[in-house]
Amino acid sequence: MWKFLLPFAAFVALVVLFAFGLNPKRDIHALPSPLIGKPAPEFALTDVLDPSRVVANSTLKGQVYVLNVWGTWCVECRVEHEELLAISQQHVVPIIGIDWSVDHGPGEREKAKQWLERLGNPYSQVAFDQEGRTAIDFGVYAAPETFLVDRQGNVIFKHISGMTQEVWEKEFLPRIAAAGKGGA
Amino acid sequence: MNRRSHSRLLALALAVTVTLGLAGLGDACAEPPAADLDAHGQLQNPELQARFERIAKELRCLQCQNESIADSNADLARDLRRQVREMLSAGKSDDAIFAFMTDRYGEFVRFAPPLSPKTALIWGAPFLALLLGVAIIYRVVRQRSRMPLDE
Numbered sequence: 001m002w003k004f005l006l007p008f009a010a011f012v013a014l015v016v017l018f019a020f021g022l023n024p025k026r027d028i029h030a031l032p033s034p035l036i037g038k039p040a041p042e043f044a045l046t047d048v049l050d051p052s053r054v055v056a057n058s059t060l061k062g063q064v065y066v067l068n069v070w071g072t073w074c075v076e077c078r079v080e081h082e083e084l085l086a087i088s089q090q091h092v093v094p095i096i097g098i099d100w101s102v103d104h105g106p107g108e109r110e111k112a113k114q115w116l117e118r119l120g121n122p123y124s125q126v127a128f129d130q131e132g133r134t135a136i137d138f139g140v141y142a143a144p145e146t147f148l149v150d151r152q153g154n155v156i157f158k159h160i161s162g163m164t165q166e167v168w169e170k171e172f173l174p175r176i177a178a179a180g181k182g183g184a
Numbered sequence: 185m186n187r188r189s190h191s192r193l194l195a196l197a198l199a200v201t202v203t204l205g206l207a208g209l210g211d212a213c214a215e216p217p218a219a220d221l222d223a224h225g226q227l228q229n230p231e232l233q234a235r236f237e238r239i240a241k242e243l244r245c246l247q248c249q250n251e252s253i254a255d256s257n258a259d260l261a262r263d264l265r266r267q268v269r270e271m272l273s274a275g276k277s278d279d280a281i282f283a284f285m286t287d288r289y290g291e292f293v294r295f296a297p298p299l300s301p302k303t304a305l306i307w308g309a310p311f312l313a314l315l316l317g318v319a320i321i322y323r324v325v326r327q328r329s330r331m332p333l334d335e
Contacts (some may be wrong), residue, residue, distance in 0.1 A: 031246065034290045102259035132263045139288035141246035141260055 033139055033158040040067070040149045041137035045127035048099050048112045055127035057096070060149070064093045064179045066172070067147040068123070068163070069135055071100045072111040074143040080162035081119055087168050088122035093176055097123035100135045100143055148172055150179040221273050225266055232272045239268055239281055244293050252295065 035041075044056035057067075068084065070077040088095055101108035109128050116126070129135055138147065148157040157175050159167055227233045240254035245261040253261040253268075264285070271281050282294065291297045299307050 031290055031292050034287060102263075132259075135260075136263060136267060136288060139290070141289065 030160045031141075033155070035139055035147075035155040036158065038155060039153050040147065040155050041134070043098075043127065043129075043134040043137065045098070045129055045134060048097075048109055048126040048128045049116070051109070051128075055096070055125045057149070057153070060094070060096070061153050062151050064151055064176055065149050066093055066095045067098065067138075067149060068095055068144060069098045069100055069129075069138065069140045069146070070144045071102060072108060072115050073102060074100075076162045077144045080144050080164075081115075081122070083163050083165060083168070084122035085120050086165065087163065092173070094124035095122055097126035098134055098138075099126055099128050100132060100140065101128070101130045102132060104130060104132065106130065148175055148179075221269060225269060227269055227273060229273075232269075235278065236265075236269055236272055239272075239278060240265055242282070242295055243268075243285055244295055246289055246293060 040057060042056070042058060044054055044058070047053035047055050057065075070080070084095065099108060099112045108130070112126065112128070116123075127134070135143075138145070142160060144162055146159045146163050147155050150156050156179060157171060159171060222228050227236055237254060241252045243253045243264065245251045245253045245256035245258055245264070247258040247260045248256050251258075251261070253264045255261075267284070268281055271284065276284075285293045291303065297303045297306070
């Protein structure tokens with residue numbers, strides 16, 4: 001009996017392992033964020049469009065918001081931009097942008113301004129992370145990354161790589177509904 | 185090898201080093217100049233530098249995943265090296281630095297994750313496999329030793 005069952009069980013175990021491991025829909029480079037369920041890191045940065053203004057997430061307490069980390073150097077961010085624009089048109093929750101300057105130069109701000117003027121601006125506010133420190137605090141390793149923060153200021157979801165309508169509808173909207181929204 | 189070809193070789197090596205160094209510089213221009221951190225963000229204290237090198241080798245560059253932040257040229261790796269240097273010069277312990285990284289990036293950022301209930305299987309699997317092997321050998325040997333010797 002065992003002689004037959006043991007190899008068979010091993011075979012089934014392998015099938016399950018492969019079904020999971022080789023699933024083409026699973027992004028093997030996407031890592032679970034340790035921030036889920038934890039308070040979103042505080043930041044207070046200058047506004048990309050108006051350096052005299054401060055963008056700080058402390059002002060967003062009590063609101064559900066989306067936080068999108070991007071940069072003009074990031075190809076996928078360009079692709080995602082159209083999607084973000086469409087999503088912002090739905091006025092569900094505010095989308096906060098963090099423009100991540102990887103070269104730490106001031107040039108990124110100018111490029112980001114031009115990008116938003118030329119392509120449209122889906123963000124209610126865009127912060128300029130010239131030093132890349134906010135990106136590190138959020139554990140961002142590959143832009144674009146998009147976070148969902150609830151009314152208590154906790155990160156409840158993170159999406160790595162470009163936003164799409166599908167991801168928005170499947171992953172974000174239900175969680176926003178569950179979190180009780182909070183004004184766009 | 186005579187003296188002359190020696191010095192020629194030296195000159196060549198120097199030229200190559202300088203060229204490579206310059207090429208690297210273009211890339212690293214973004215690296216803020218090094219003070220405790222010097223004017224280039226490098227650690228002055230050799231003890232801290234040694235710790236820095238050890239820690240940097242222990243941390244994965246998540247952009248490239250199979251390189252450490254010590255080896256990687258990625259922008260994020262450069263920023264994380266800056267972070268480690270700053271924390272060292274601020275007198276932070278190794279554990280505090282690793283905790284800073286895992287709080288943000290998860291256990292995967294460490295090449296050798298610490299033993300915890302979650303990682304127990306990773307560390308335990310080789311021993312489990314060994315035990316399994318021993319058990320199988322034990323059974324097989326016992327079975328065979330019970331067989332009649334008919335040859």
